[in-house]
Amino acid sequence: xxxxxxxxxxxxxxxxxxxxxxxxxxxxxxxxxxxxxxxxxxxxxxxxxxxxxxxxxxxxxxxxxxxxxxxxxxxxxxxxxxxxxxxxxxxxxxxxxxxxxxxxxxxxxxxxxxxxxxxxxxxxxxxxxxxxxxxxxxxxxxxxxxxxxxxxxxxxxxxxxxxxxxxxxxxxxxxxxxxxxxxxxxxxxxxxxxxxxxxxxxxxxxxxxxxxxxxxxxxxxxxxxxxxxxxxxxxxxxxxxxxxxxxxxxxxxxxxxxxxxxxxxxxxxxxxxxxxxxxxxxxxxxxxxxxxxxxxxxxxxxxxxxxxxxxxxxxxxxxxxxxxxxxxxxxx
Amino acid sequence: xxxxxxxxxxxxxxxxxxxxxxxxxxxxxxxxxxxxxxxxxxxxxxxxxxxxxxxxxxxxxxxxxxxxxxxxxxxxxxxxxxxxxxxxxxxxxxxxxxxxxxxxxxxxxxxxxxxxxxxxxxxxxxxxxxxxxxxxxxxxxxxxxxxxxxxxxxxxxxxxxxxxxxxxxxxxxxxxxxxxxxxxxxxxxxxxxxxxxxxxxxxxxxxxxxxxxxxxxxxxxxxxxxxxxxxxxxxxxxxxxxxxxxxxxxxxx
Ligand SMILES: Nc1ncnc2c1ncn2[C@@H]1O[C@H](COP(=O)(O)OP(=O)(O)OP(=O)(O)O)[C@@H](O)[C@H]1O
Ligand SMILES: [Mg+2]
Numbered sequence: 001x002x003x004x005x006x007x008x009x010x011x012x013x014x015x016x017x018x019x020x021x022x023x024x025x026x027x028x029x030x031x032x033x034x035x036x037x038x039x040x041x042x043x044x045x046x047x048x049x050x051x052x053x054x055x056x057x058x059x060x061x062x063x064x065x066x067x068x069x070x071x072x073x074x075x076x077x078x079x080x081x082x083x084x085x086x087x088x089x090x091x092x093x094x095x096x097x098x099x100x101x102x103x104x105x106x107x108x109x110x111x112x113x114x115x116x117x118x119x120x121x122x123x124x125x126x127x128x129x130x131x132x133x134x135x136x137x138x139x140x141x142x143x144x145x146x147x148x149x150x151x152x153x154x155x156x157x158x159x160x161x162x163x164x165x166x167x168x169x170x171x172x173x174x175x176x177x178x179x180x181x182x183x184x185x186x187x188x189x190x191x192x193x194x195x196x197x198x199x200x201x202x203x204x205x206x207x208x209x210x211x212x213x214x215x216x217x218x219x220x221x222x223x224x225x226x227x228x229x230x231x232x233x234x235x236x237x238x239x240x241x242x243x244x245x246x247x248x249x250x251x252x253x254x255x256x257x258x259x260x261x262x263x264x265x266x267x268x269x270x271x272x273x274x275x276x277x278x279x280x281x282x283x284x285x286x287x288x289x290x291x292x293x294x295x296x297x298x299x300x301x302x303x304x305x306x307x308x309x310x311x312x313x314x315x316x317x318x319x320x321x322x323x324x325x326x327x328x329x330x331x332x
Numbered sequence: 333x334x335x336x337x338x339x340x341x342x343x344x345x346x347x348x349x350x351x352x353x354x355x356x357x358x359x360x361x362x363x364x365x366x367x368x369x370x371x372x373x374x375x376x377x378x379x380x381x382x383x384x385x386x387x388x389x390x391x392x393x394x395x396x397x398x399x400x401x402x403x404x405x406x407x408x409x410x411x412x413x414x415x416x417x418x419x420x421x422x423x424x425x426x427x428x429x430x431x432x433x434x435x436x437x438x439x440x441x442x443x444x445x446x447x448x449x450x451x452x453x454x455x456x457x458x459x460x461x462x463x464x465x466x467x468x469x470x471x472x473x474x475x476x477x478x479x480x481x482x483x484x485x486x487x488x489x490x491x492x493x494x495x496x497x498x499x500x501x502x503x504x505x506x507x508x509x510x511x512x513x514x515x516x517x518x519x520x521x522x523x524x525x526x527x528x529x530x531x532x533x534x535x536x537x538x539x540x541x542x543x544x545x546x547x548x549x550x551x552x553x554x555x556x557x558x559x560x561x562x563x564x565x566x567x568x569x570x571x572x573x574x575x576x577x578x579x580x581x582x583x584x585x
Contacts, residue, residue: 271442
């Protein structure tokens with residue numbers, strides 16, 4: 001894994017960093033914090049009912065080098081809750097390494113609430129064995145700039161990979177999700193489902209690439225990115241890519257970016273809901289669709305609550321100024 | 333009850349504003365059922381949208397009052413609270429929003445606007461069950477997302493269900509009969525008939541005489557090219573069925 005150094009930062013000239021300008025976001029006078037390394041290793045057949053809860057806190061002025069290693073041996077099962085917060089300006093430069101052995105199952109939930117000036121770059125490398133499951137979910141509501149880069153290698157047959165995420169961004173926030181999935185074995189399945197709500201001048205990036213190797217027949221790969229722009233200054237950049245060398249595969253991708261649809265909004269209002277309530281209902285439904293993918297009621301409730309809080313803030317501001325209504329009309 | 337005077341409305345297109353409603357006047361006294369028939373594209377749905385307050389259409393002239401209140405001044409949700417209901421020609425699918433929660437939100441939003449107390453969960457459930465049964469709608473449908481995956485007929489029944497639950501005083505039904513099988517048509521018609529009362533008015537948009545056999549209108553209007561070109565009794569619908577529109581449109585020109 002390449003680790004980033006301050007004097008060697010990837011710039012938008014590197015294709016993978018096309019939309020995300022890291023050097024501009026990072027201040028030069030950060031001080032190295034001690035490397036923080038966490039390893040979670042579950043041995044063969046170990047089934048863990050209790051989730052591992054990890055918190056990474058950013059400190060003002062620090063350059064944090066974070067290493068997270070999760071190893072599940074054959075048949076092990078685990079849920080990891082990875083949380084991020086912090087205060088002031090900092091850079092978390094994180095490398096995550098995940099090995100999901102044959103028949104192992106990992107639920108990996110990331111809740112990213114970095115400070116409004118914090119930068120969080122996370123390179124994730126996942127390898128999966130036969131019949132394994134990786135179920136990933138990211139809720140990103142923090143940071144000045146975040147980049148979540150995932151490189152997943154499906155090395156065994158009948159493996160299932162789910163990458164789901166929600167980016168709820170406002171102000172000047174920038175959230176980048178860049179994914180490369182390599183199907184290196186037949187009969188496996190990968191799903192990417194990302195949704196973004198972007199307000200003010202926030203910018204979302206979704207680059208998802210699926211690479212199906214020649215040997216990986218009967219691959220089933222699906223990718224969907226939906227973004228709703230809540231203001232005129234918000235922007236979404238989407239770049240889906242499929243590279244397929246096997247001939248018997250099912251691959252599809254879709255992407256939408258736009259404002260909330262007028263039709264459902266009018267339908268709800270004609271049934272008595274205020275504009276604010278109607279918008280809220282539609283946006284909550286948009287968000288809930290992804291939250292439901294977590295597959296754990298308790299965690300879903302927790303994530304849902306965080307989303308509602310974020311939405312509550314954004315929607316009440318919008319309603320006061322009614323700027324969204326105006327925006328919708330201008331954009332017809 | 334509802335008074336529409338010289339109503340004109342246009343829509344913004346790439347080639348500029350296009351006038352669709354070209355001066356419609358219509359009075360529906362309380363307790364009456366009026367039907368509007370007219371060729372495709374004559375402006376029937378546009379009229380229904382303008383009455384419900386869709387802002388895609390710009391009202392360029394005329395007035396609409398409901399019991400003396402200026403409807404055109406009100407937001408769609410305020411019109412709903414004032415007693416206006418539109419059963420959509422094409423009911424909208426709302427993924428992720430569950431039917432029963434939608435009905436509850438809808439009813440309570442209207443009650444709140446009227447300064448009434450919210451219905452509690454139990455009364456809501458009772459009301460929903462009763463109305464579902466009357467309209468032959470299964471309880472299971474109430475657990476699904478609004479209109480998502482509903483068949484054409486189920487969507488129409490669902491519109492009537494909402495109408496029955498909200499109990500409005502002025503109902504516009506835009507081609508609620510199209511897509512319904514014969515049994516469903518009878519159920520829906522009896523649902524509407526059950527709601528008829530001296531203090532409610534209905535505007536029924538349809539292409540077919542058949543619906544009007546079940547819901548007897550007091551007055552029938554023919555709309556063509558954004559204008560009402562003929563008004564008559566129920567026999568007018570039969571006449572139309574026999575002769576088609578060409579004759580009437582020609583007569584008016
Ligand atoms: N948003 C719009 N943009 C452009 N043209 C529109 C728009 N809405 C309606 N029209 C046009 O206005 C005319 C009237 O449409 P409307 O839907 O009201 O007809 P209708 O009488 O309900 O027809 P139908 O019987 O087929 O339902 C049509 O020519 C239609 O194309
Ligand atoms: Mg129509």
